Amino acid sequence: MFKPTPNPPETDSVSPYESLDSRKLHDAAERALDHYLNPTAAIMAAPYQASTMFLVNPETDTESLLVNASESLASASIMLGDVAGLVDGPIRRTLLGIAQVVMLGELAVNRALDRVEVTD
Structure with a gap:
């Protein structure tokens, strides 16, 4: 062959x-x-x-930290909603999805804030 x-x-x-x-x-x-x-x-x-550029005061009580986190998440949710109102298409859906995740975080922080026992 x-x-x-x-x-x-x-x-x-x-x-x-x-x-x-x-x-x-x-x-x-x-x-x-x-x-x-x-x-x-x-x-x-x-x-x-961890970076030491921005430190949270270690003596800050839990309630104050949770209140600050709740307010920050609420502000982020509003800002995301405002920006989502300015755009269309997939970017808008992405921003609204991020806003929803931020709102869920805000709900969790608020629930934790409800459970904090205030010590005077």
Whole structure:
């Protein structure tokens, strides 16, 4: 039987670690791939440290914090509704969806505020 293509030439298998330079190149390639394809490794390597630029006074009572959070969420809900009224289409639906999530957060904060026992 006639074979239309010739057999491929036999080659020796070449290890990527034959020389020191190829090992360095391989290590660099692995780091680059890990950096772009597995970014969580770099994120998980460093412990999380909260920014100290904006601090909440640790002596502030829970009720005051909840009241402030409730007012902030109510303001965000109003702002999202106002902006949603200015646009149409998918952007409007996205803004209204975000507004709904903010309102649900506001409801949860208000419920927590109802359960706080005031200490005088």
